[in-house]
Amino acid sequence: MQSIHISNSCLVQLPVRQPREPRERFVRYYRDLYSLHGKALSEDAFLSGSQYSYSELGDCVLSTYFQDDVIKNIDLLCIVTWAHEFDPDYASMGAYFAHHYQFDGKIFDVGDQGSIGFHTAIDLIKKYLETSSLQCALVLLMEQTTIPGEKDQSVLPIYNAAFGVLISKNTFTLKNNDHYEIIASGIEQRQKILGMDSFILSLCANYSIPRSQLKLIIKDNNFISCEEMTNLKTSTISINFVVNDPGIFPFILYLHELLEGRQAAEYVLMIDEDAESTDIGYLLIRSRA
Numbered sequence: 001m002q003s004i005h006i007s008n009s010c011l012v013q014l015p016v017r018q019p020r021e022p023r024e025r026f027v028r029y030y031r032d033l034y035s036l037h038g039k040a041l042s043e044d045a046f047l048s049g050s051q052y053s054y055s056e057l058g059d060c061v062l063s064t065y066f067q068d069d070v071i072k073n074i075d076l077l078c079i080v081t082w083a084h085e086f087d088p089d090y091a092s093m094g095a096y097f098a099h100h101y102q103f104d105g106k107i108f109d110v111g112d113q114g115s116i117g118f119h120t121a122i123d124l125i126k127k128y129l130e131t132s133s134l135q136c137a138l139v140l141l142m143e144q145t146t147i148p149g150e151k152d153q154s155v156l157p158i159y160n161a162a163f164g165v166l167i168s169k170n171t172f173t174l175k176n177n178d179h180y181e182i183i184a185s186g187i188e189q190r191q192k193i194l195g196m197d198s199f200i201l202s203l204c205a206n207y208s209i210p211r212s213q214l215k216l217i218i219k220d221n222n223f224i225s226c227e228e229m230t231n232l233k234t235s236t237i238s239i240n241f242v243v244n245d246p247g248i249f250p251f252i253l254y255l256h257e258l259l260e261g262r263q264a265a266e267y268v269l270m271i272d273e274d275a276e277s278t279d280i281g282y283l284l285i286r287s288r289a
Contacts, residue, residue: 007179012060042151049145054085057162076137114274119281136168180285197228215265
C-alpha cells in the first residue's frame with residue numbers, strides 16, 4: 001500500500017478588528033433559530049469578536065496554493081470548522097471556493113466534531129486516498145471568534161485563523177518544508193480505552209516505534225491521569241504540552257512549526273479529547289525530511 005504524507009502547510013492568523021452591525025438577515029436567522037428551540041439569544045455576541053466569514057478566512061490560505069500553482073494537483077478539498085461563521089456573503093463557501101479558484105475536484109466538510117475535527121478529517125482523507133485513485137487532498141481548517149449564542153456560553157474560539165495542509169500519496173513542494181508520513185490515525189471512544197498509557201504504548205509496539213524516539217503532544221490540562229502520565233514518563237517517551245485553548249488550533253500551531261522545520265522529532269503522536277463527546281482523536285506521524 002502506498003504511503004500517505006502530510007506536508008506544505010500554510011497558516012494565517014488574522015488581526016482583531018472592530019465589530020460592525022451584522023446584516024438583518026443574519027440576525028433574523030439566529031433569532032428564529034433560538035426562538036424555535038425556546039432558548040434565549042444573547043444579541044451582545046453579534047458585536048463581540050472579530051466577525052470573520054469563512055470565505056474571508058479561506059481566501060487567505062487558498063490564494064497561496066492558487067498562486068503557487070499547487071491547487072491544480074489537488075483532487076479533494078476537505079473543509080474543517082468547529083463553530084459557525086459570521087454573516088457570510090455566500091450561501092455555500094464550498095461552491096464559492098470551487099468557482100473562485102477554478103477547482104473541479106471533490107469537496108466535503110467536517111463539522112460538529114469539536115476539537116478533534118482535524119483528526120477526523122485526516123483519518124477520513126487517509127482512508128479515501130488509500131482506497132481510491134485520488135492522489136492529493138487539501139485540508140482547510142478555519143475558526144473565528146464571533147459566535148452568537150446564549151449568555152452563559154463558556155467555551156468559545158479564541159483564534160481568527162485559517163490553516164491548510166496537503167495530504168498526498170506523493171510529496172508536493174511549495175517551499176522548503178519538512179514532510180511526515182502518516183503512520184496511523186483515528187477516532188476512539190474514550191470509554192473503550194482501558195488506559196491512555198496502555199493505548200499509547202500499544203501504538204509504539206504495533207508500529208515498531210522505539211519509545212525514546214516518540215514525542216507525545218497533548219494539551220496541558222489533559223485527560224491523562226497522573227498514574228498514566230507517570231507510566232509514560234518512565235517508559236522514556238518525551239511529552240510536550242500545547243496550550244489548553246478551546247477549538248482546533250492548539251495542535252495546529254505545533255504541527256505548522258513541525259512542517260516548517262522549527263520543531264523536530266522522528267515520531268510524533270498528537271492526541272486530543274473532545275470535551276463534549278469525550279472521543280479521542282490521534283495522529284501518529286514519522287519524519288521523512
